[in-house]
Amino acid sequence: MSKKSAVGAPSQFNQSSRKGKRAWRKNVDIGDVEQTLEEIRAEERVVGTAVxxxxxxxxxxxxxxxDEQVRKRFSTSQLTSAKILAQRSAVPAVFSRTTSSETGKRKLSHEEKERLRRIAKKPRKGPFNSILDPSEYAAGSGVVDLSAAVKESGTYDPWAEPEPVEELKDGLETVFKPKPKAPSTKQTRQLIEVPAIVEPHQGSSYNPPAEAHQELLLKAAEIEKKRLEELEKMAEIKKKMEMARLTQEEYDLATAPGMTIQPIEDVEEEEAKADNDEEAGPSAKKIAERKTKAQRxxxxxxxxxKRALAxxxxxxxxxxxxxxxxxIRRSTTRIMSEKEKEREAKRLALLEKLKKQGLAGQKLGKHKVPEGRVEVQLGEDLSESLRALKPEGSLFHDRFQSLQQRALIEPRVPVLPKKRRNRIIEYEKHAWKRFE
Known part of the structure; x- marks a missing residue:
């Protein structure tokens, strides 16, 4: 038989005999002591010390x-997750390192000690307590000081004004190094202010308000309607192209000489006309007469x-x-100013759209930057609890899409593996055909 402790201690086997000291210590019942200690620990977590x-x-x-907060605390409902997170222990947390506030000597690091020893020119010990030669410190056996390039890094400004150069007296007064010009245009990624992680819509919650959920449903319906209209338009264009395309047989008949297809009525009319022409006799063709010099x-x-009159x-x-x-000048100036204002308004609208939405919906290169998907559930699919909540979407997909919209990477499409075109031919060697 086994007996379990009330506070969750490991189960021990009962032993009727306690002849040995070891058996007595192992099977002694300390449940009441553990329960008392656990109650004291619970008091410390709530109050901070024993009551x-x-x-x-x-x-x-x-x-x-x-208490003014009693009515507020009992009137407003609080989520279970918030209640769990609100429970905090009054006992301070244990730190892995000492956090003493005593102001004593500042401990020097190993690199700082080595630098001070080199400045004081004190002997340094190497392997097996050997004294190193000061001239050999920089040969890999000691710590080398930073180079001048590393010390001066970050101080050079390529767009700064050049220092005045003294006039040369050797005939090279006009030979100077060209002054670099700072770029006047900003990069696209500098104009975009879209955050890396966009705050989701209120209607995408597992228990959203009715108005926010309805608004998100209408937005998703509009996007789906637009996509279906584009598909119908493309299908109609494809249908027209197929109707306009000639079949192979019709193409051969149309391109072959003397094989044009004509209606039977047209053929009968041409035959009747030819018979009438034969009966009437050969008709003389009218030849254009040559104009005289006076006519020309x-x-x-x-x-x-006519040209003079024109x-x-x-x-x-x-x-x-x-x-x-x-x-005319005033009307031309007015029209040009209106066009300039329209052009400027369009440019500002594009900049504002780029600032808020990024490159979503624009085509860069061969591919188009995808727009954000609307993650929404129908009313009957809402879980209304965290336990029954089913995750939707993909964090990797959202992150990759955000990088494309913020012009950090170029738009890409998934590359699917292609099927193997070459057929594998298997050969059976002659030695494996002999069964003996």
Missing amino acids: NKLKDDQLFFTDTKG NKMARVLAE QKAEKKRLLASINDAKS
């Missing part, structure tokens, strides 16, 4: 005002007169528009 050590004025007091001169004079009308129109030059 019997406190004085009466620390345990009791006369309440003349009342007359046509040239008429053409020159130039005169154009000149008259220009002279009439001189009086309207100021109004």
